[in-house]
Amino acid sequence: MDLGLKGKSVVITGGGSNIGRAIVLGFAEEGANITIGDIDTEQANKVAERARSLGAGAVQVVKTDVTNLDQVKALFQAATDKFGTVDALVNNVGWDQLQPFIQTTPDFWLKVVQINYLAVLNCTKTALDIMVPKNTGSIVSISSDASRQGEPREAVYGGTKAAVNSFMKTIAKEHGKNGIRCNAVCPGVTIPETSEEVGSNSMWTNSSSMFTQEQFEKIAKSLPLRKVGRPTDIANAVVFLSSAKRAGHVTGQVLSVSGGYSMIG
Numbered sequence: 001m002d003l004g005l006k007g008k009s010v011v012i013t014g015g016g017s018n019i020g021r022a023i024v025l026g027f028a029e030e031g032a033n034i035t036i037g038d039i040d041t042e043q044a045n046k047v048a049e050r051a052r053s054l055g056a057g058a059v060q061v062v063k064t065d066v067t068n069l070d071q072v073k074a075l076f077q078a079a080t081d082k083f084g085t086v087d088a089l090v091n092n093v094g095w096d097q098l099q100p101f102i103q104t105t106p107d108f109w110l111k112v113v114q115i116n117y118l119a120v121l122n123c124t125k126t127a128l129d130i131m132v133p134k135n136t137g138s139i140v141s142i143s144s145d146a147s148r149q150g151e152p153r154e155a156v157y158g159g160t161k162a163a164v165n166s167f168m169k170t171i172a173k174e175h176g177k178n179g180i181r182c183n184a185v186c187p188g189v190t191i192p193e194t195s196e197e198v199g200s201n202s203m204w205t206n207s208s209s210m211f212t213q214e215q216f217e218k219i220a221k222s223l224p225l226r227k228v229g230r231p232t233d234i235a236n237a238v239v240f241l242s243s244a245k246r247a248g249h250v251t252g253q254v255l256s257v258s259g260g261y262s263m264i265g
């Protein structure tokens with residue numbers, strides 16, 4: 001199915017690892033022009049090379065800390081300088097360290113809010129400044145089923161992801177008149193297939209610090225589809241939602257891609 005993404009300019013944050021990596025490769029298969037913003041440029045450059053071999057139009061990597069608005073502006077400037085515009089944004093960067101709320105500190109809360117929420121505001125505002133005058137665009141933010149379920153050990157993170165869902169819905173309402181669609185995708189537990197898919201900066205570099213093997217198996221068994229997610233599962237949904245040709249009437253939606261963990265009517 002042609003998604004009409006060939007030659008479109010897409011900015012993907014955190015494209016160096018795991019889910020972001022699969023999203024970059026998904027857009028590459030559609031022939032998009034890709035700008036990756038990541039703090040880990042070494043890993044992002046490896047992904048860029050793979051994306052080129054899969055048929056991306058062109059790919060550039062811009063070292064960006066998405067919590068820093070000036071760096072985010074430079075990221076989007078690089079995208080417009082090279083590709084003329086930004087047709088789609090994927091807010092993919094996210095971070096957490098699993099621990100009960102009572103053990104967390106204000107410094108931790110601030111870091112989680114900055115990376116998972118303020119960074120989404122930085123990138124969305126900068127993207128809208130480009131998209132609104134053109135009356136077209138798509139923004140997909142990677143949220144989490146933790147935003148819908150109330151996950152133990154993910155209290156602050158789940159709160160920020162619920163904020164992202166709400167934010168996406170509001171922006172969808174404010175800018176539908178500008179032809180801009182905004183959606184959120186909620187992964188459940190989504191793990192890389194090989195260690196090459198994650199960078200040294202990834203939450204999954206030492207996946208046993210997130211979940212033990214026994215916990216992974218227990219999670220898989222508890223899901224209707226009996227398996228944890230893989231990065232391509234999420235990427236497929238994101239690439240579809242970013243397609244004006246195929247998802248042109250879809251906006252303000254929060255889509256779980258989690259093997260049936262969340263079923264929201």
Ligand SMILES: NC(=O)c1ccc[n+]([C@@H]2O[C@H](COP(=O)([O-])OP(=O)(O)OC[C@H]3O[C@@H](n4cnc5c(N)ncnc54)[C@H](O)[C@@H]3O)[C@@H](O)[C@H]2O)c1
Nearest residue numbers: 014016017018019039040065066093094144189190202203
């Ligand atoms: N993997 C999961 O099980 C899961 C589940 C639910 C939601 N999510 C969400 O999916 C998204 C991707 O998760 P992942 O597992 O692929 O993460 P990951 O840790 O493997 O990769 C994150 C990427 O973002 C980059 N990054 C981190 N902080 C950054 C910053 N300040 N500025 C720029 N780049 C930065 C890292 O270098 C890395 O390349 C996140 O939003 C996460 O919250 C993941």
